[in-house]
Amino acid sequence: MTEPRAEIWIADDDRGVRFVLAEALRDAGLNVREFGSGDEVRAALRDARPALLLTDVRMPGEDGLTLLSALKNQGVGPVIVMSAYTDVATTAAAYRAGAVDYLAKPFDLDQAVAAVQRALADVPAATAVAPPPAPPTHALLGESPAMREVFRLIGRVAASDLNVLITGETGTGKELVARALHEESARRDKPFVALNTAAIPSELLESELFGHEAGAFTGATRRHAGRFEQAEGGTLFLDEIGDMPLALQTRLLRVLAGGEFYRVGGRELIRGNVRIIAATHQDLDTRVAAGQFRADLKHRLDVVRIELPALRQRRSDIALLAQHFLAAAARELKLPAKRFSKAALKAIAQRDFPGNVRELENLCRRLAVIAPGMEILPADLGNSAASSSAGGWTDGLREWAVQALADGEVDIHTRAREALDQTLLQVALEAHEGHRQHAAAALGVGRNTLTRKLGASRPRRPSKP
Numbered sequence: 001m002t003e004p005r006a007e008i009w010i011a012d013d014d015r016g017v018r019f020v021l022a023e024a025l026r027d028a029g030l031n032v033r034e035f036g037s038g039d040e041v042r043a044a045l046r047d048a049r050p051a052l053l054l055t056d057v058r059m060p061g062e063d064g065l066t067l068l069s070a071l072k073n074q075g076v077g078p079v080i081v082m083s084a085y086t087d088v089a090t091t092a093a094a095y096r097a098g099a100v101d102y103l104a105k106p107f108d109l110d111q112a113v114a115a116v117q118r119a120l121a122d123v124p125a126a127t128a129v130a131p132p133p134a135p136p137t138h139a140l141l142g143e144s145p146a147m148r149e150v151f152r153l154i155g156r157v158a159a160s161d162l163n164v165l166i167t168g169e170t171g172t173g174k175e176l177v178a179r180a181l182h183e184e185s186a187r188r189d190k191p192f193v194a195l196n197t198a199a200i201p202s203e204l205l206e207s208e209l210f211g212h213e214a215g216a217f218t219g220a221t222r223r224h225a226g227r228f229e230q231a232e233g234g235t236l237f238l239d240e241i242g243d244m245p246l247a248l249q250t251r252l253l254r255v256l257a258g259g260e261f262y263r264v265g266g267r268e269l270i271r272g273n274v275r276i277i278a279a280t281h282q283d284l285d286t287r288v289a290a291g292q293f294r295a296d297l298k299h300r301l302d303v304v305r306i307e308l309p310a311l312r313q314r315r316s317d318i319a320l321l322a323q324h325f326l327a328a329a330a331r332e333l334k335l336p337a338k339r340f341s342k343a344a345l346k347a348i349a350q351r352d353f354p355g356n357v358r359e360l361e362n363l364c365r366r367l368a369v370i371a372p373g374m375e376i377l378p379a380d381l382g383n384s385a386a387s388s389s390a391g392g393w394t395d396g397l398r399e400w401a402v403q404a405l406a407d408g409e410v411d412i413h414t415r416a417r418e419a420l421d422q423t424l425l426q427v428a429l430e431a432h433e434g435h436r437q438h439a440a441a442a443l444g445v446g447r448n449t450l451t452r453k454l455g456a457s458r459p460r461r462p463s464k465p
């Protein structure tokens, strides 16, 4: 028998995985012992302890995560979990159960050896708290390497109280990621409060955030708890943080630095315990450089950055998401469940989706309602998507552009885009009796986008959003 404390244990029911991994670790000069199940590991623990354990999640008998929880306080070294399941729930459960790292199968052997060496070098850090697991209420889907990396990052930072900045184009799932971070954290039983900075008139934003006392300003008849207070003990999600006015940025920075604030018109100092997750579709560095965003606030918020790729940059997720949204729409609207033909799925995956996942979701909802057959064909997509063949209006546009260029006009792209936006927004708002959320959904854009575009054309009204 080899020295127990110097051993690396591998538990995996797949002999092939065990074998190549063991060989690679031995090549790196480590002592390795192999196990085919969690039960075998338990048995071996009667007279030995590993310096590090690498375990699969799904194994016959006891699974890897149960094994992991049972090993707590048993003097077992750091544990690395390996799994082909890279969804947020499994990844987060692994970290929660005390894993120090998570290897997504199939993994690169050099990467696995490096992870083992890193964990061995870092032994004192290998302790973790384990709040009771609760079923996640978010459903963040994706199998692309880019999304797996996002899940890994969520699993890794959810349990910490670090501020997180989520970046990505509109509709890429920033709010869903923020919810996942909350659900997977120890704060999950406390409130998750979201505030969309862009959707609230700037003059109301301060009292929305920090609350106000009765009589603080005209119209403030009662004391009002701000979002900071509502989120006490939980998570505050500040969406579209890039749009926050500078004066309020200064105030927010002070609160983040000191953890204390006053309500508007108030004298009582309130101490808050809130985790901040911020999101932006804009490039904050550019806004900092332009003097529109405080660099020091950016540093406070940008402790951990999660970048969500545009949907067109992870096309391998499109089919999965489309099928999910189609089935969800059928359930929700109580319609018969249609299916995509192979060709339709392929055609969808080739689209660009400027509105990202939200646009795909809207397309699937429309298809659930209007596609004629039980099987959705490529031809059905053309009818429901706003494509360039949407009618004769591009002919008129062409004429206008030819004339404008001939007249030597500059910047016609901006003008045309504004005209297009305003036309679509007005039509959609009229069709939905001014209801912004419905109008945005009908257009396949986010509510934030709609509000932003409306704001670009008219002065903001000091009313409720």
Ligand SMILES: Nc1ncnc2c1ncn2[C@@H]1O[C@H](COP(=O)(O)OP(=O)(O)OP(=O)(O)O)[C@@H](O)[C@H]1O
Pocket (backbone or CB within 6 Å): 139, 140, 141, 142, 168, 169, 170, 171, 172, 173, 174, 175, 176, 177, 239, 281, 321, 357, 358, 361, 446, 447, 448, 449
């Ligand atoms: N990976 C995903 N799996 C399942 N649903 C998703 C995923 N990403 C986004 N969605 C869905 O797409 C829609 C848009 O997501 P979300 O609101 O989180 O985007 P966002 O980036 O915050 O958008 P905005 O910048 O416009 O606020 C939501 O209905 C969300 O449930």
